[in-house]
Amino acid sequence: MKSFVRRFPFFLVLTILVHGCSSTIAMYDQYAYSQVTSLKVDALELMEKADQDYEANRREIGAVDVMLQKAMEYERHRPKNEIVNAMWAKLYDPGSNLYGGFMERWKQKGKLEGSFIENQKKIIGLSFDQIAELQSKLNRRK
Amino acid sequence: MKIDFAELIKDLKDDIMALARKTLTERIKEAQDDAEYILDFAKINLEKWTEELADGRLDRDDFEYHLKSQRDLLSLAALKQAGISKVRIDKFKEEVFIIITSGILKATGIS
Numbered sequence: 001m002k003s004f005v006r007r008f009p010f011f012l013v014l015t016i017l018v019h020g021c022s023s024t025i026a027m028y029d030q031y032a033y034s035q036v037t038s039l040k041v042d043a044l045e046l047m048e049k050a051d052q053d054y055e056a057n058r059r060e061i062g063a064v065d066v067m068l069q070k071a072m073e074y075e076r077h078r079p080k081n082e083i084v085n086a087m088w089a090k091l092y093d094p095g096s097n098l099y100g101g102f103m104e105r106w107k108q109k110g111k112l113e114g115s116f117i118e119n120q121k122k123i124i125g126l127s128f129d130q131i132a133e134l135q136s137k138l139n140r141r142k
Numbered sequence: 143m144k145i146d147f148a149e150l151i152k153d154l155k156d157d158i159m160a161l162a163r164k165t166l167t168e169r170i171k172e173a174q175d176d177a178e179y180i181l182d183f184a185k186i187n188l189e190k191w192t193e194e195l196a197d198g199r200l201d202r203d204d205f206e207y208h209l210k211s212q213r214d215l216l217s218l219a220a221l222k223q224a225g226i227s228k229v230r231i232d233k234f235k236e237e238v239f240i241i242i243t244s245g246i247l248k249a250t251g252i253s
Binding site for chain 1: 180183187191199200204207208210211212213214215217218219221222224225226228229231232233236
C-alpha cells in the first residue's frame with residue numbers, strides 16, 4: 001500500500017492527462033443532424049427544377065439558400081466543429097462543383113439539361129450524406 | 143494491503159494495447175469499406191460519362207464539370223474520414239481513462 005501511495009501522483013497525473021485532454025471534435029447534436037438530412041431533401045427537390053428558368057424559381061432558390069445559411073451559422077458556433085464547417089463551406093461554395101456550383105451554373109445558363117441535373121443530383125445527394133454520416137458518428141454526451 | 147505496482151502497470155499496459163489494436167483494426171475496416179463505396183460510385187460514373195462523351199450525348203464542358211464534382215465529393219469523403227478518426231480518438235481516450243481508473247480501484251480494493 002505504501003508503494004501505491006508513493007506512486008499515487010503518477011497514476012493521478014496519468015489519469016488526468018488521458019481524461020483531461022478534452023475532445024478533439026464536436027459532440028453529436030440532434031438538431032445539426034436533422035438540419036443536414038432535411039436540407040438534402042430540399043436541395044435535391046430544388047435541383048429538379050433546374051430544367052426550368054432560373055428567374056422563375058428565384059423565390060424558392062432564395063428560401064433554400066436562407067435555410068442553408070442558417071444551418072451553417074448554427075454549425076459555426078459549435079465548438080471544435082472545424083471539419084463539419086469545412087464540409088459545409090465546400091458544399092456551398094459557388095466556386096466548387098457541388099451545390100453552390102450547381103446553383104451558380106443554373107444562374108449563368110438560365111436552365112440546365114435533365115441528364116446534367118440527374119448526374120449532379122446523385123453527386124450532391126452523396127455530398128450531403130458525407131456531412132450527415134459524420135454527424136451521426138459523433139460521440140454522444142453521457 | 144500490499145499492491146503489486148509492477149503487476150498493475152503490466153495489466154494496464156496490456157489492456158490499453160488490446161484496446162488500441164481493436165480500435166485501429168475497426169477504424170481501418172470502416173475507412174476501407176467507406177472508401178470502396180465512394181470509389182465504386184466514382185468508377186461507375188467515370189465509365190458512364192466517358193461513354194456519353196465519346197458518342198456525343200455529353201459535351202466536353204458538362205463532362206469536365208462532372209469530373210470536378212466527383213473530385214469535390216471525394217474531398218468531402220476525405221474530410222468525413224478525418225472527422226471519424228477524431229471521433230475514434232476521443233472514444234479511445236475515454237476508454238483508456240476507464241481502464242486506468244477501474245484498474246487502480248481494483249488494485250486498491252476500492253471496487
